[in-house]
Every structure is written in structure tokens, then in C-alpha cells.
Amino acid sequence: MSLSAVPVIDISGLQGVSRFSIVSDIGKACREKGYFQVANHTIPSSTLHGALNVASAFFDSETDEKQKLMSDDIIKPVRFHMIKEMVMGEEKIQRFFLKHYAHPLEEWIHMWPSKPLEYRKKMGTYSVEIRQLALQVMEAIMESLGLGRGYLKNQMDDGLQVMALHGYPLCEHTNPSPSFGFAPHSDYSIITIVFQSSPGLEELDPETKTWELLPHRYDSLCVHVGNYLEVISNGLYKSAVHKVSTNRDSTRVSITSLHSLSIDEQVCVADKLVTECTPKGYKESNLRDFLRFLSINAGQYLQCNAYIDTLKIKKAD
Numbered sequence: 001m002s003l004s005a006v007p008v009i010d011i012s013g014l015q016g017v018s019r020f021s022i023v024s025d026i027g028k029a030c031r032e033k034g035y036f037q038v039a040n041h042t043i044p045s046s047t048l049h050g051a052l053n054v055a056s057a058f059f060d061s062e063t064d065e066k067q068k069l070m071s072d073d074i075i076k077p078v079r080f081h082m083i084k085e086m087v088m089g090e091e092k093i094q095r096f097f098l099k100h101y102a103h104p105l106e107e108w109i110h111m112w113p114s115k116p117l118e119y120r121k122k123m124g125t126y127s128v129e130i131r132q133l134a135l136q137v138m139e140a141i142m143e144s145l146g147l148g149r150g151y152l153k154n155q156m157d158d159g160l161q162v163m164a165l166h167g168y169p170l171c172e173h174t175n176p177s178p179s180f181g182f183a184p185h186s187d188y189s190i191i192t193i194v195f196q197s198s199p200g201l202e203e204l205d206p207e208t209k210t211w212e213l214l215p216h217r218y219d220s221l222c223v224h225v226g227n228y229l230e231v232i233s234n235g236l237y238k239s240a241v242h243k244v245s246t247n248r249d250s251t252r253v254s255i256t257s258l259h260s261l262s263i264d265e266q267v268c269v270a271d272k273l274v275t276e277c278t279p280k281g282y283k284e285s286n287l288r289d290f291l292r293f294l295s296i297n298a299g300q301y302l303q304c305n306a307y308i309d310t311l312k313i314k315k316a317d
């Protein structure tokens, strides 16, 4: 595991004269890694930490809210879940998980936890701010692919934002199992933005095939290329494979925001990226296809690239 190679992109000049070089850095990071950290964004620290605090308070609480939202039905727009595993003959919680849809906010917020009392306000502010950032980053990504910054912009207005909150309790066993925490996977989004309370997220470097621990830089956010961006880019940008392992010395909380088109909107390879030398590499699909795949395969998250692999068009020899 190495510490140093995660690209950090300062986006403070994205709307100014430095746009061209920032867009090209973002393109390079998506092409070579599939992930990068964003520094100097404009989301206030109070918004980021306010959301982390209410997420922790929700996971720590003993309220019947958790019970009410508890479900194994992955289609539910709001659900709480606990992922358990046997460790040395004892059942251990490896992760608490709360998922809720977030855009448009007024459609979903009344279904979110009502306790702690500030949950909806703080998480609502976070979700709106993070979505604005995601749209800016997406514009830059589309520009870096030569598709123009407005590519898919209208569809994103009706797009889906799914927030996935994770709480990883302390685990005193040093090595319960390789997947204890969050097993390696890639995300079912166009892009994902992760905020973490402490280090733990590890990214698979596609070239060296080594795991890189994402450094915990103050208020920085991590962007992942998701499965649907891999499709849109015709494989130029590869989905980020990542995991969270155990060996932590404190409880860890993370907030993931997954940004996609609406549930029935087909995502396909951008026409401009299909050429004689680079034929179409992926079938089109939508988010509902993914959810169906997930429920048939009965896993909460899939191993690595299980879903995206089903979309790949095999090259004729």
C-alpha cells in the first residue's frame, strides 16, 4: 500500500483562466487512475463536518428510527442496514449503512431519519452543496473527453443522487477477513464523491495493481469514476476499484454521494468516442438494470467490476 500517489487537484481556478489546465489534470487523473482528491472546493467546513456529525449521531443512537428504516430491500429509497460477519466465533458488525435518495431534495427529505433533530437540515445542506460540486466536476470531465461541458447537463437535472452513509465500528481483531469493512467494488454512478472522518478508503492503482490509502487531507473530497462514466467514455476512463479494510484504531464514518442519470434513462457510449479504431465497447443500460442485477445477485455491493463486466462488448477476433 502506498500513500503518495493519489492525485490532488486544486479546483479553485476552475471558473477562471486556469480552467484549461485543471480540466486537463482531471482528465489525466480519470484516465490513469480513476480517482482523485479535490482540494480548495468552496464547500464550507461547517457543512462537511455538520453532515459527518449527524451521520455519526444517527449511527450511535439507540432510537427506534434505525429499526423503522431497517430493510434488506435494495430498491427502497431510504433504508438502514447492518452488515455482520462472524469473527473468531463471534458475530461482529463490520458496517452500519444508511442509504437515501437526495435529489430533488423536497421529494425525499421527509423520508430521511428525523433523529437526531438536526439530521435533515445538516444532511440536506450537505447533499445540495455536494451535488453542485459534482455537477462542476462532471462538466470538467465531459470537457476533458472532448464532449463539451454541457454534455448530459439537461439529463442531470432529473438525475439521481444517492447518499450512502457508512459507520465502521472499532474492530479489535487485527485481521478478521480480507473483506471485513467494505470489500473491493466499483460504484454504480457516473461519478461518486466521498467524504471521510478518518483514513480507511483504499484505491486500486490500475497500473501497479497496488492499493493506495487515500490520505486524510483536511476537508478534501475524493472523486471516483463510476461504472456509467466508464461506459460514456467508451472505456477511456475506468471505474475506480476501492475498498475499506479493517485495522482501524477508531470508529470511522464516511458519506458517499453517487450521481447518475434518472433511473430509467439509458446510458450509452458517447457517439463522438466511437471510431473505427475505438469501436463501441459497452452496451447501453440504465440504473434500474443495475438494481435488478444487484437483487438477482443478492449482494449489497458487488465484487469489483461484476456489473460493468456484463456490459462489455466482446471484440471480434
Ligand SMILES: O=C(O)CCC(=O)C(=O)O
Binding pocket: 164, 166, 182, 187, 194, 196, 200, 201, 242, 244, 253, 254, 256
Ligand atoms: O467508506 C468509504 O469510504 C467508502 C464507501 C464506498 O465505497 C461506497 O459507498 O460506495
Ligand SMILES: [Fe+2]
Binding pocket: 185, 186, 187, 242
Ligand atoms: Fe464505493
